[in-house]
Amino acid sequence: MARRMSPEEYQAIGRSYYKLKQYEKALETFSKGIEACPTADLYDHRAATYDKLGNLNAAVKDGREMIRLNKKDVKGYLRTASILEKLEKPETALGIYKYGMKNVPPSDKNFKLLQQLHDKFTRKLSPASAIDPFTVLPAELAEMVLEYCSFRHMVNCMRVSKGWRDYLSKLPKLWMHLDLSGARRPVPRSFVNTAFKRSEYRLTRVTIHRFEHMDVLKNLAKAAKDLTELELISVPHTMSATLIDVVKSAPKLKKFTIHPEITQDTAVQIMHARPVLEHVVFGALRSRGAATNWTTSFGNLRTLGMHWSSPVSTVNLGLHDLLARTPCLESLALSNVQHIEAPQGWPRDEAQLPPLKSLALKRMDLLVLPLLPPTLQRLVIENDGGEFDLQHILPLHKCCVPELTHLAISGFKGLGTEALGDILDICSHENETATCSTRKPLQSLTLHGLVDSSSNHMFGLGQEARMESIFGDSPRVLTPALxxxxxxxxxxxxxxxxxxxxxxxxxxxxxxxxxxxxxxxxxxxxxxxxxxxxxxxxxxxxxxxxxxxxxxxxxxxxxxxxxxxxxxxxxxxxxx
The missing domain is CATH 3.80.10.10 (Ribonuclease Inhibitor)
Structure with a gap:
């Protein structure tokens, strides 16, 4: 009786044929061994033989049989996935690696290899998450995206890579606004000089914060011929002469804003030094106590904001004279100003008022509401005194504000039922029908304060609601436009x-x-x-x-x- 060969013997004979590249005989030997006693090793060798013969589908079947026979053996997963890769089925191969990582114990010496191949295929099949957008996007689109970044974020982008730094440093349009408002520590002079060069010396806007080198700022104002806007969020210390020189050095400067405290004299000199300014805001003024002498007209001034650290009189400010010298002023914001009711504190005739569209009076102690121009669209009144209700501070001469759409009132002792109507509806014109027939309804209304003791309801009762409401009977208040x-x-x-x-x-x-x-x-x-x-x-x-x-x-x-x-x-x- 013939002796039966063991799987190891079939494997040894088949491998001998395989080494001699006699793949047909090797395939026949491995197949006979599998018929006699199927093992994972025999399937592994036959799959390799099928691979050499180009029968990849048969090789995959043998690989799957290896997995079925022993799910904890890493060789079945490695063989099957490698053949699937040759069949250009990377997703299926990745699935085999995932299945293997679930079944092969991590203690197996080849588990790390299985994990590495799994990660490799994952990266290969996943969309790239670290593609440099500047290498993919057209230059025009990249610039549009970068324009939405703040200056501080753009500077941070330059730290990403050398390529980003070189790319951003060669786009002058991104450096037109030197914005140091986001600085968290003192800014060196070298950074400002470098940023100026990157703009190709065409800076149009400068925002200063945490920058102590005022001499650099002065030189910058001289060299930047197109500088139109300058904002100072902080300065090292009061340098009146330097500030005035900076303004003088910028021939095209139109907007000037300074937040730190400066003296009233310095503010006046700054305005006289550049009378063609269009937008001026002083965030914290310190009064000198003496009357201000305005000697220049400011024909281009459109916006003016003057805010004092302590109360100042309109007489000392010379507000009446200043308004007479600003014929085109559209927006005026004042805070901590007293004695507006004084004869020389505010114009008494509409003809003496500039065509204001916005008027904000904050931290005021009003005794009389100033005369309002008919062009006014926005009015903000924040009273500090609290001595009077709104009824008691109405203007000595009735106003006419048909264009008013935004109104904010706060800080008064009480609001009577006729207060809003007196502001919105009483007209001083002789021919009211001809001049005020189309009064615009309010779009925004802010009321902070107390209701007058005689008014028990905010919005009134029943059919007489408007007459009993603190909103008064004005047809301009609670409308569909609000x-x-x-x-x-x-x-x-x-x-x-x-x-x-x-x-x-x-x-x-x-x-x-x-x-x-x-x-x-x-x-x-x-x-x-x-x-x-x-x-x-x-x-x-x-x-x-x-x-x-x-x-x-x-x-x-x-x-x-x-x-x-x-x-x-x-x-x-x-x-x-």
Missing amino acids: ESLDIATMPCDDDDIEKLVNLYKTGLKTIDLSHTQITGASIKMLADKLPNLTTITANNCAKINGRDAINYAERKGISVSCQMAEQKGGRRLRYG
Whole structure:
């Protein structure tokens, strides 16, 4: 009887044929061995033989048989995946490697090889996550993307690689605005000089912060022939002469803004040094106490902001004279100014007023509301005294503001039912029908303060709602044109909100009810009744005690802010 050969003997004979490149005989031997006693090694060798003969599909089948016979043997996964790679099926090969990593124990000496091949295929098949966009995007698109970056972010981009640094340094358009507002530590003079060179000496805007070398700034103003805007967020110390020289050195300068404190004399000299300025803002002025002597006209000035660190009189400021020398002034912002009611504090005739479109009077102690020009579109009044209600500070000569669309009033003792009507509707013109027949309705209204004791309801009652409302009977207030309403700190409750949404048709998009007595019911009413509403602010409303109403509004696409101040011994709550 013939002796049966063992799998090892079939394997040895087949390998001998394989080494001699007699692949047909090797295939026959391995096949006989598998028929007699199939083992993973025999399938492995036959798969290799099929590979040499070009029968890759048969080789894959043998590889899968290896895995079926022993899932913990790494050789079946390696053989099968390598053949699949030759068949140009990388996704299937990656699946085999993943399956192998689940079944092969990490203690196996070849597990790391399996993991490395898995990671290699993953990187190969995954989209590249580190492609340099500057090598893919057209130059025009790359520049458009970079223009959305802040100056600080653009500087950080230069640290990514040498290629990025070289690319960004050769785009002068990105360096036209030297913006140091984001500086976290002192800026060296070398950086400013380098940035100026990268702009090809064509800087148009400069924002200074944490930069101590004022001599460099002076030289920069001289060399940058196209410099039109200069903003100083911080300066090392008061350098009046240097600031004046900087302004003098920039022939095309149009906008000048300085936030640190300077003297009133320095501010006047700066304006006289460059009378063609169009935009000037002084963030912190220190009064000298004496009257200001204005000797120059400022025919190009469109925007003027003057804010004092301590109260100053309009007489000392020479405001009446200054307004007479600014015939084109459109925006005026003053803070901490007193005695506007003085004879020389403010013009008494419309003809003496510049064509103001925006007037902001903040931190004021008003006794009389100044005469307002008919061109006014935005008015902000923040009273500091609190001695009078709005009814008592109305102008000695009635105003006419048919163009007014944005009004903000705060800081008064009370708001009477006729206060808004006196500002918006009383006309001083002899022929009111001819000149004020088309008064524009308000688009934005802010009222912060107390309701006059004689007014018990914010929005009135019944059919006589307007007459009993602190909003008065003005047809310009609660109209479909009204998009923004801020009545934070006012004595408003759910009943008032119910009247607002039911008795008046408004186009409100945003409403601020912070520090009022509303509950979640008001938020639901606003969400249901105001179809254009996008934002509700209800911070520190103590009667809102849950998220139900907030979630209800948010499901309708309305953003709700409802933060509660931290109480003593408690913690800050945030409902929305």
